[in-house]
Each structure stands twice: as C-alpha cells, then as structure tokens.
Amino acid sequence: MMVYTVGTFDLLHVGHLALLEYCKSLGSVLAVGVASDRVVNSYKPNVPVIPLEQRMEMLSALRCVDIVRPYDELEYVSGCKALEADIFVIGEDWGSQPHNLAVESYLQSVGKQIKQVLYNPRTSSTAIKQNVMAQVYKAGNTTAVERSLRVLVS
Numbered sequence: 001m002m003v004y005t006v007g008t009f010d011l012l013h014v015g016h017l018a019l020l021e022y023c024k025s026l027g028s029v030l031a032v033g034v035a036s037d038r039v040v041n042s043y044k045p046n047v048p049v050i051p052l053e054q055r056m057e058m059l060s061a062l063r064c065v066d067i068v069r070p071y072d073e074l075e076y077v078s079g080c081k082a083l084e085a086d087i088f089v090i091g092e093d094w095g096s097q098p099h100n101l102a103v104e105s106y107l108q109s110v111g112k113q114i115k116q117v118l119y120n121p122r123t124s125s126t127a128i129k130q131n132v133m134a135q136v137y138k139a140g141n142t143t144a145v146e147r148s149l150r151v152l153v154s
Contacts, residue, residue, distance in 0.1 A: 005090075
C-alpha cells in the first residue's frame with residue numbers, strides 16, 4: 001500500500017515525526033510531498049525558514065520515509081496519480097478549497113482512501129518560531145537573532 005501525505009515540514013519537530021510514523025504504519029511505502037516556498041507563500045504570509053532542498057534532505061534521512069518529492073502547485077491530484085497512492089493522509093485543518101475538493105473527488109472516483117489526522121498538540125513550527133522570537137525580545141538581543149535568521153534564510 002502506497003501512503004502519501006503532504007506538508008511544509010519547516011523546522012522538523014516531534015509532531016512531524018509522529019505524523020510520519022503514523023502514516024508509515026498505514027502501508028508499506030510512505031511518500032511525502034514537500035511544499036515549495038511559492039506554494040507555502042500562496043496560503044501563509046511567510047515562506048519557510050528552512051529552504052526546500054534542506055527540508056527534503058531531512059525528510060529523506062528519516063527511516064519511516066521512503067519517497068520525498070517537492071510540489072510547486074497547490075494541487076494534489078497529480079501527486080496521487082504519479083505515486084498511485086492508496087491512502088492520502090491529510091491534517092485537521094483540511095478545508096473545502098477547490099484543490100482539496102479536487103483530490104477528494106479523484107480519490108473517491110478510483111476507490112482510494114483519505115485519512116484525516118489530528119496534529120500533535122505538543123508543538124508546531126509556528127510555536128517554535130514564536131518561542132524563539134519571545135526569547136529574543138525578552139533578552140533584548142534582537143540584533144544577534146536577526147543576523148542568525150538572515151543566515152538561516154539565505
């Protein structure tokens with residue numbers, strides 16, 4: 001069984017690991033689609049901190065991940081078709097946007113499954129970023145962090 005999930009996977013954390021290990025438990029092969037900066041910027045105000053190539057490299061190093069592929073358009077049907085996905089795993093924030101409805105319709109038409117999962121409440125990339133910024137401002141050391149963030153983004 002081919003399992004496919006997608007996401008940004010910025011600042012890889014235990015919530016990502018729990019999701020990916022769960023996905024792997026559903027089938028024999030786990031493919032992970034990683035959103036390009038352009039895709040992320042189409043629905044979030046900021047691009048990821050970690051560049052796409054590095055996010056993909058980190059995911060590839062995980063034992064539970066078999067295939068890592070980028071996606072540069074906010075649509076999932078082509079990835080499901082290319083991978084011949086049996087199960088497409090989505091997060092709790094899945095909505096009724098056209099690109100979501102399109103993949104749901106496609107998967108239903110070919111008799112494949114969608115599984116929705118809850119996010120791990122212990123952490124998120126957004127929470128990590130907010131924690132870093134709070135620590136910086138509390139310490140009053142914005143200049144050093146701004147330099148560090150510029151290095152991370154370049």
